Amino acid sequence: RLQDARVPPPLPDAPEVRSDLLDYAVEIDWFNKQLGRMIEMLERSGELDNTFIAVTGDNGLPFPRCKANLYEWGTHVPLAIRWGKLKGGRTVEDFVSLADLAPTFMEATGLKPAAGMTGRSLMNVLQSGKSGWVDPQRQSVLVGRERHTPAQPDSPAGYPTRAIRTRDFLFVRNFKPERFPAGNDPVYRDIDNGPTKTFMLEHRNDERVANLFELGFGKRPAEELYDLKKDPGELHNLANDPAYAEMRKKLSSELDRQLKTWQDPRALGKGDEFDTYEYYGKK
Incomplete structure (x- = not known):
């Protein structure tokens, strides 16, 4: 039912959007049923407890200001793990990057993470048997596009951006703010087509949609800062607010430090070569 849909803050609350979200929920429900069938097959074969199962997603909701963006609804994806050697029925709140999965799989099989891996194994968290925030060293997570x-x-260029997320704040650095994060008007190719995108395009001048349209489709400043306790929807950029100057400086420095440790070309003043790489099948 339309009234059952939960509309994320970056999207307008309209019947068209609610219906689109429910259609998406149906797709997720279908996936869950197929996953259940696979687990049942493993159980029948006697291999369930001997199989390490990790279920996650590659991006957030395929909606404006969600997928392909570094905000909550673009980077926060589900992660469910089952293995017969682990205590189940737990919810863990630690920050995790998908880059952490490869070293986790390697440690689970008795191997050491390969040289050059930037991810950190989750085995200490998984084997702890604890819920909530388990590893105090997992204070933040870095994401990028x-x-x-x-x-x-x-131009074949992209929209290079990096961010650091803590429990209370999200800091985003957009390396090319002169570019269009969602693509240019009227196509906005970097947003998946669908009823919500169409609705926002058709009602972009409506009072209830205009601000959300600008946030999801318009250009963005070089830096963004969001107070997640006061603004969980990440709609009010505080990067230029004097009251948050120290926090902006702290998160900016930590983001720089980590990116340089990983030798991220963008953090080293380079990276334009990324814009010249050919897309598969395109010149």
């Missing part, structure tokens, strides 16, 4: 689709006008 380089290119998603060829959406810039007359």
Whole structure:
């Protein structure tokens, strides 16, 4: 039912949007049923407890200001893990990057993480048997985007951006704020087509949609800062607010430090070569 849909803050609350979200929920429900069938097959074969199962997603909701963006509804994806050697029925709140999965799989099989891996194994968290925030060293997570689709006008360039997320704040650095994060008007190719995108395009000048449209489709400043306790929807950028100057400086420095440790070209003043790489099947 439309009234059952939970509309994320970056999207307008309208019947068209609610219906779109429910359609998406149906797809997730279908996936869950197929997953259940696979687990039942493992159980019948006697291999369930001997199988390490990890279920996650590659991006957030396929909606404006969600997928292909570094905000909550673009980077926060589900992660469910089952293994016969682990205590189940727990919810863990630690920050996890998908880059952590490879070293986790390796440690689970008795191997050491390969040299050059930036992810950290989750085995200490999984084997702890604890719920909530388990590993005090997992204070934050870094996320980033380089290119998603060829959406810039007359250019194969992407929209390079990096962010650091803590429990209370999200700090985003947009390396090319002069570009279009969602692609250029009127196509906005970097946003998945669908009823919600169509509704926002058709009602972009409506009072209830205009601000959300600008946040999801418009250009963005070089830096963004959000207070997640006061603004969980990440709608009010505080990067230029004097009251948050120290926090902006702290998170900016930590983001820089980590990116340089990983030798991220963008953090080293380089990275334009990324914009020249060919897309598969395109010149």
